[in-house]
Amino acid sequence: MKQKLFWIGVGTLIIAIFAVTLYLPGYAQYNELYEAEKKLRLEIAQLEADNANLQKERMMLAYDDTYLESKMRERLGKVRPGEVLYKVIEVTAEPSSAPQQTALNQS
Secondary structure, three states: OHHHHHHHHHHHHHHHHHHHHHHHHHHHHHHHHHHHHHHHHHHHHHHHHHHHHHHHHHHHHHHOHHHHHHHHHHHHOOOOOOOOOOOOOOOOOOOOOOOOOOOOOOO
16 A cells, blocks of 8 residues: 555656656746747837827927927028027137146245
């Protein structure tokens, strides 16, 4: 009786090991594909939002003359006749380049 239970236990263990061996690679691949799908869904959502914004801007450029003019002025530097375009150039202050006295120069 004990020997029969022993062989049933060994057989069950072999079947369990075989099932796990078959199951784990498939499960790992499933997780990998699931993560890739999740990233792609996020990318698709971002691209759809970008597309909607571009469609909105396209419509505004096609039908809103004020918006078109503002974009031309902003991006291309266009001006109306008689206007003068001024470009502001920022100059950063550099540290003083005056010579500094050292202990040797003081004597």
